[in-house]
Amino acid sequence: MDFVVALWDTLNQDWPLIAILIKIVAILAPLMLCVAYYTYAERKIIGYMQIRIGPNRVGPRGWLQPIADAVKLMFKEIVLPSGANLFLFILAPVISIATALAAWAVFPFDAHLVLADVNAGLLYVLAIASMGVYGIIIGGWASNSKYALLGAMRSAAQVVAYEIAMGFALVGVIVAAGSLNLGEIIRAQEGGILHWFWLPLLPLFLIYYISGVAETNRAPFDVAEGESEIVAGFHVEYSGMLFSTYFLAEYANMLLISALTVVLFFGGWLSPFQGTPLQDWFSWVPGIAWLLAKTAFFAFTFLWLRATFPRYRYDQIMRLGWKVFIPITILWIVVVAAAVVYEAPMTSLGTWVGVVALVYLAGNWLAGMLRTR
Amino acid sequence: MFEKFLFYLFAAVLIFAATMVITRRNPVHSVLFLVLAFFSSAGLWLLLEAEFLAVTLVLVYVGAVMVLFLFVVMMLDIDLAALRAGFIRYLPVGLLVAVGMAAAMIMVVGPRYFGLEKYAAPARHGAEYSNTADLGTLLYTVYVYPFEIAAVILLVAIIAAIGLTLRRRPTTKYQNPSSQVAIRRGDRVRMVKMPAEEKVPQK
Numbered sequence: 001m002d003f004v005v006a007l008w009d010t011l012n013q014d015w016p017l018i019a020i021l022i023k024i025v026a027i028l029a030p031l032m033l034c035v036a037y038y039t040y041a042e043r044k045i046i047g048y049m050q051i052r053i054g055p056n057r058v059g060p061r062g063w064l065q066p067i068a069d070a071v072k073l074m075f076k077e078i079v080l081p082s083g084a085n086l087f088l089f090i091l092a093p094v095i096s097i098a099t100a101l102a103a104w105a106v107f108p109f110d111a112h113l114v115l116a117d118v119n120a121g122l123l124y125v126l127a128i129a130s131m132g133v134y135g136i137i138i139g140g141w142a143s144n145s146k147y148a149l150l151g152a153m154r155s156a157a158q159v160v161a162y163e164i165a166m167g168f169a170l171v172g173v174i175v176a177a178g179s180l181n182l183g184e185i186i187r188a189q190e191g192g193i194l195h196w197f198w199l200p201l202l203p204l205f206l207i208y209y210i211s212g213v214a215e216t217n218r219a220p221f222d223v224a225e226g227e228s229e230i231v232a233g234f235h236v237e238y239s240g241m242l243f244s245t246y247f248l249a250e251y252a253n254m255l256l257i258s259a260l261t262v263v264l265f266f267g268g269w270l271s272p273f274q275g276t277p278l279q280d281w282f283s284w285v286p287g288i289a290w291l292l293a294k295t296a297f298f299a300f301t302f303l304w305l306r307a308t309f310p311r312y313r314y315d316q317i318m319r320l321g322w323k324v325f326i327p328i329t330i331l332w333i334v335v336v337a338a339a340v341v342y343e344a345p346m347t348s349l350g351t352w353v354g355v356v357a358l359v360y361l362a363g364n365w366l367a368g369m370l371r372t373r
Numbered sequence: 374m375f376e377k378f379l380f381y382l383f384a385a386v387l388i389f390a391a392t393m394v395i396t397r398r399n400p401v402h403s404v405l406f407l408v409l410a411f412f413s414s415a416g417l418w419l420l421l422e423a424e425f426l427a428v429t430l431v432l433v434y435v436g437a438v439m440v441l442f443l444f445v446v447m448m449l450d451i452d453l454a455a456l457r458a459g460f461i462r463y464l465p466v467g468l469l470v471a472v473g474m475a476a477a478m479i480m481v482v483g484p485r486y487f488g489l490e491k492y493a494a495p496a497r498h499g500a501e502y503s504n505t506a507d508l509g510t511l512l513y514t515v516y517v518y519p520f521e522i523a524a525v526i527l528l529v530a531i532i533a534a535i536g537l538t539l540r541r542r543p544t545t546k547y548q549n550p551s552s553q554v555a556i557r558r559g560d561r562v563r564m565v566k567m568p569a570e571e572k573v574p575q576k
Binding site: 088118119120123124126127130131133134137138141149152153156157159160163164167180315316319 | 401405408424425428429431432435436437440441443444447448503504505548550
């Protein structure tokens with residue numbers, strides 16, 4: 001054990017490049033495993049939601065299904081469409097997966113567990129995430145196919161609309177936390193479940209999460225793929241490993257959005273029992289366990305949404321993005337900025353939001369009761 | 374040493390990409406090379422410790438503006454022959470403009486005003502230096518009026534652009550989403566109870 005620690009120290013000092021490479025592998029290898037089993041979880045969970053069992057043939061209870069899928073995809077032929085721009089055709093999935101993975105570089109897994117603790121971490125994540133759409137647009141264009149191009153067009157319009165809402169939601173978080181560093185943002189939420197930003201920034205949290213679903217092209221915002229309209233959208237011409245690269249990127253992006261939601265609005269590695277009598281009982285739980293548990297919940301909601309909602313119509317998507325989300329985010333940035341300027345603590349803003357939300361929900365429930373009478 | 378290597382790498386990629394932007398025939402390729410050019414200039418800004426500017430360049434130009442560019446360019450029906458048709462005819466005008474711009478740029482950023490002996494290299498800051506905070510403080514204190522004026526001009530431009538392109542045609546049919554959302558089952562479907570058909574007695 002001492003030998004390993006000593007080796008690690010020498011590596012860090014004399015060969016920083018190799019040490020960084022090892023750290024990258026330590027992040028990406030579990031991530032890829034999570035992505036593989038996320039696809040399995042999706043098929044199982046949606047299966048149970050639709051009262052069927054889902055994959056259960058490969059290995060015990062189907063646990064080896066993702067491995068079998070990966071092997072199958074690896075050995076499939078990569079079909080290159082005639083008239084396609086080959087360089088861009090192959091580059092596009094690479095851009096997709098590169099941006100999906102690069103964003104994890106600044107992600108804080110625990111108080112001191114982060115690969116690159118950069119000052120402008122949140123901006124970096126946003127910039128990298130905004131590049132992901134190039135994978136889809138270039139892929140759709142380079143395929144030389146009508147359906148692929150239509151999918152790419154839809155995706156471009158959707159991403160531009162929702163990225164603005166997403167960016168504004170993040171501005172609210174930045175104003176509330178007073179920092180662009182993801183670790184600092186988590187530390188600003190210290191003090192228990194009601195101190196986390198989801199309550200004072202409730203509208204921004206909802207908008208951020210929904211925009212995240214739209215950014216990853218997941219149901220109910222999956223018009224870029226829309227099986228019933230344009231076959232498979234932007235990746236209709238892709239097969240084999242190139243297709244699975246897109247697939248991996250999409251699922252890695254879903255995990256990234258879930259994890260970012262946790263960091264920005266649900267206190268990252270902070271324990272939910274902070275400030276309650278239960279605090280000491282759970283003090284042995286490492287921060288990363290809380291982070292992973294919360295992330296798993298939001299990853300689950302992605303699947304839940306897909307099993308619940310029908311696909312949005314294209315004009316409804318545009319309306320929601322431009323006419324509903326962007327005005328609300330701007331309004332809430334003003335509210336948060338006023339709270340910061342007048343030095344009102346975020347928790348008192350949270351109390352107000354909580355009261356208003358409860359009153360609204362109770363009123364809605366009452367109105368529903370009266371209507372059914 | 375490594376920094377110098379990075380600078381020349383980014384600079385070389387930037388010049389290569391910029392050249393390709395104006396020489397490629399296919400507009401989509403041009404736009405993609407422009408993306409590469411923005412990206413490498415963001416890298417150059419990072420070397421200057423201007424991480425906010427670099428990331429914003431990628432975020433705004435690469436992430437949003439160029440996506441819109443691509444969106445429009447992909448929609449275009451590109452006729453390469455028509456694009457090349459007037460090349461010789463417009464060459465003199467183009468050359469004149471190019472020479473004029475080059476002269477103006479040399480006058481502003483020529484070797485007389487520019488160089489290491491005129492401007493010392495900016496001091497290196499530590500890892501905890503935040504360019505974002507510095508920039509924000511400067512923008513909202515020293516340069517607050519120019520900043521606000523620029524913002525107002527942009528706002529006016531946005532409103533003018535929308536005002537110029539917005540036209541209401543009487544034939545267009547609009548949907549009212551709030552009434553669509555507020556619809557109840559009873560407004561669309563009426564459940565009717567009917568007695569089952571009685572069997573006709575056989576003769």
